Amino acid sequence: MTKMNDPLLRVDNLTMMYGDRIGCKGVSFELRPGEVLGIVGESGSGKSTLLRSISAQQEPTKGRVEYQTRIDGTRDVYEMSEAQRRLLMRTDWAFVHQNPRDGLRMNVSAGANIGERLMAVGDRHYGNIRSSADNWLGKVEIASERLDDLPSTFSGGMQQRLQIARNLVTSPRLVFMDEPTGGLDVSVQARLLDLLRGLVHDLNLAVIIVTHDLAVARLLSHRLMVMQQGKVIESGLTDQVLDDPQHAYTQLLVSSILQN
Amino acid sequence: MEQTVNNPADNTSAYNFAYLDEQTKRMIRRTLLKAVAIPGYQVPFAGREMPMPYGWGTGGVQVTAAVIGPKDTLKVIDQGADDTTNAVSIRQFFAKTANVATTEKTAEASIIQTRHRIPEKELREDQVLVYQVPIPEPLRFLEPRETETRKMHALEEYGLMHVKLYEDIARHGHIATTYAYPVMVDDRYVMDPSPTPKFDNPKMHNMAALQLFGAGREKRIYALPPYTKVKSLDFEDHPFEVQSWDDECGMCGARDSYLDEVILDDKGNRMFVCSDTDYCSERQDAGHRGQQHHDQPLGGPKSSPSSEKAAE
Ligand SMILES: Nc1ncnc2c1ncn2[C@@H]1O[C@H](COP(=O)(O)OP(=O)(O)OP(=O)(O)O)[C@@H](O)[C@H]1O
Ligand SMILES: [Mg+2]
Numbered sequence: 069m070t071k072m073n074d075p076l077l078r079v080d081n082l083t084m085m086y087g088d089r090i091g092c093k094g095v096s097f098e099l100r101p102g103e104v105l106g107i108v109g110e111s112g113s114g115k116s117t118l119l120r121s122i123s124a125q126q127e128p129t130k131g132r133v134e135y136q137t138r139i140d141g142t143r144d145v146y147e148m149s150e151a152q153r154r155l156l157m158r159t160d161w162a163f164v165h166q167n168p169r170d171g172l173r174m175n176v177s178a179g180a181n182i183g184e185r186l187m188a189v190g191d192r193h194y195g196n197i198r199s200s201a202d203n204w205l206g207k208v209e210i211a212s213e214r215l216d217d218l219p220s221t222f223s224g225g226m227q228q229r230l231q232i233a234r235n236l237v238t239s240p241r242l243v244f245m246d247e248p249t250g251g252l253d254v255s256v257q258a259r260l261l262d263l264l265r266g267l268v269h270d271l272n273l274a275v276i277i278v279t280h281d282l283a284v285a286r287l288l289s290h291r292l293m294v295m296q297q298g299k300v301i302e303s304g305l306t307d308q309v310l311d312d313p314q315h316a317y318t319q320l321l322v323s324s325i326l327q328n
Numbered sequence: 329m330e331q332t333v334n335n336p337a338d339n340t341s342a343y344n345f346a347y348l349d350e351q352t353k354r355m356i357r358r359t360l361l362k363a364v365a366i367p368g369y370q371v372p373f374a375g376r377e378m379p380m381p382y383g384w385g386t387g388g389v390q391v392t393a394a395v396i397g398p399k400d401t402l403k404v405i406d407q408g409a410d411d412t413t414n415a416v417s418i419r420q421f422f423a424k425t426a427n428v429a430t431t432e433k434t435a436e437a438s439i440i441q442t443r444h445r446i447p448e449k450e451l452r453e454d455q456v457l458v459y460q461v462p463i464p465e466p467l468r469f470l471e472p473r474e475t476e477t478r479k480m481h482a483l484e485e486y487g488l489m490h491v492k493l494y495e496d497i498a499r500h501g502h503i504a505t506t507y508a509y510p511v512m513v514d515d516r517y518v519m520d521p522s523p524t525p526k527f528d529n530p531k532m533h534n535m536a537a538l539q540l541f542g543a544g545r546e547k548r549i550y551a552l553p554p555y556t557k558v559k560s561l562d563f564e565d566h567p568f569e570v571q572s573w574d575d576e577c578g579m580c581g582a583r584d585s586y587l588d589e590v591i592l593d594d595k596g597n598r599m600f601v602c603s604d605t606d607y608c609s610e611r612q613d614a615g616h617r618g619q620q621h622h623d624q625p626l627g628g629p630k631s632s633p634s635s636e637k638a639a640e
Contacts (some may be wrong), residue, residue, distance in 0.1 A: 120548075150479075150483065151483045154483060154485065173491070175470070175493060176470070176491060176492075177498055179494070179498055180494050180495045180498065183494055184491050186489040187483065187487040187488075188487030188488075189487070192563055192564050194366065194494060194497055194563040194565050194566050197494065216498050216499065
């Protein structure tokens with residue numbers, strides 16, 4: 069059983085090599101339940117690589133990822149059986165992709181998209197699945213009457229909110245997000261961020277969010293890791309890192325953002 | 329031990345018994361044994377080119393060729409009828425290449441090859457039912473990647489099947505899938521009985537006869553050994569139901585069989601008749617009569633819906 073003070077996730081000396089090229093190198097950190105960790109850095113610095121390696125989507129070259137499971141104690145996610153790992157990924161974990169098309173089934177309705185995870189864990193009551201889907205549509209501020217519509221008839225912002233609902237319906241404890249506001253224009257971004265912040269708080273979600281937008285990082289994350297050339301060069305409380313950056317590269321990153 | 333049909337009269341000696349060479353038949357039999365050992369699991373096999381196009385039952389024909397022997401009696405149906413072009417040509421193919429007896433009577437056949445229907449008459453332990461399957465993968469509709477569907481079968485991740493049924497109910501108010509209706513086999517593998525109507529799904533459950541499925545283009549074979557548990561997928565609050573008709577068969581008066589609608593003229597007159605022609609004529613021979621019977625001989629207006637080909 070999970071103890072409140074135990075880390076939910078422990079990443080130890082994680083390295084991902086693409087042949088000779090470094091994806092990410094020697095990354096270690098812990099994440100507690102309900103904690104939001106931002107990963108920032110310029111393009112090519114290894115953010116997505118790190119996220120994929122942590123979230124069991126890409127086996128790292130070296131290092132360990134341990135997760136405090138609900139029933140089975142702390143487990144190395146790469147030592148679980150594939151069946152266990154896939155079950156974990158669609159129940160206790162969630163993934164929000166930058167492009168909603170990567171995270172949605174475009175050829176079935178919004179309701180079926182939200183209901184999929186429930187059916188995957190054995191829910192066989194149509195009426196209950198449908199009302200959960202409807203309920204979640206409301207939580208992400210999409211009108212009930214769109215329940216039977218295809219995601220392709222939704223705007224980009226709505227698709228992204230649908231993707232979030234589809235992921236959260238099984239009450240996961242850990243959510244991975246890679247540039248969730250990336251393709252959206254500014255006003256839509258702001259609304260999505262607002263919604264995300266509310267959900268993260270209300271559901272006490274632990275989140276690892278990759279972004280190169282420091283404003284997004286500041287708004288959502290408690291802690292921040294700054295990456296450069298595959299390595300974490302600075303980490304700490306978000307406000308501390310952004311207001312008083314220690315590393316020269318972070319200073320440059322912060323000042324260049326301020327100039328924008 | 330090559331078996332060759334030596335029949336100089338119609339010059340078929342160029343072919344091996346049942347057309348396929350013995351090595352190919354052995355390979356298919358090995359595949360069949362594996363399929364029987366793992367009910368509902370799709371076993372890949374090195375399918376051969378047959379002297380007929382895909383969509384004409386090349387998968388079923390290869391399976392039949394591998395299991396048929398000189399003493400067998402073969403029946404071939406398309407929809408429920410023995411007299412459509414497809415059924416006739418497959419029957420003639422085996423009459424010629426294997427010199428076997430053929431029949432239109434369900435009870436007399438030891439092997440029945442079918443494209444759409446399971447005969448209405450209950451099958452026995454000494455019979456084999458061979459299905460021609462166009463699309464063997466039930467998960468294909470929502471997951472086009474073969475690597476992923478294989479993994480889903482291996483790990484019993486079948487939630488997607490219910491996503492499809494959910495979508496049906498959301499759009500139509502009920503499960504609108506009427507043929508190729510997915511089933512769970514032996515509490516383990518989800519299987520596509522394509523393209524039989526769901527009316528026939530309950531007949532698969534606990535059937536005494538061995539059921540073999542051959543998909544020619546996709547080169548897959550799967551099987552249901554006798555008395556296998558077969559359950560149609562559904563929701564607790566939308567249970568599986570078979571089609572039913574308000575009408576009875578116009579010819580034999582049957583109320584328990586699968587009915588085809590037949591247009592009689594251009595004035596909108598129509599009638600319903602059994603799709604299983606053998607079942608219907610047997611009932612008529614026993615004196616059963618439907619409203620439109622009028623005691624004229626059978627045969628004329630029967631075959632119109634059967635000539636439509638399965639979409640592939
Ligand atoms: N599949 C791959 N094969 C080979 N090299 C890769 C692969 N994915 C990433 N890389 C390399 O690894 C390094 C880190 O890339 P990654 O995509 O993780 O960066 P990122 O920080 O997510 O960048 P961006 O902000 O542009 O998304 C880069 O040098 C990249 O070229
Ligand atoms: Mg990236």
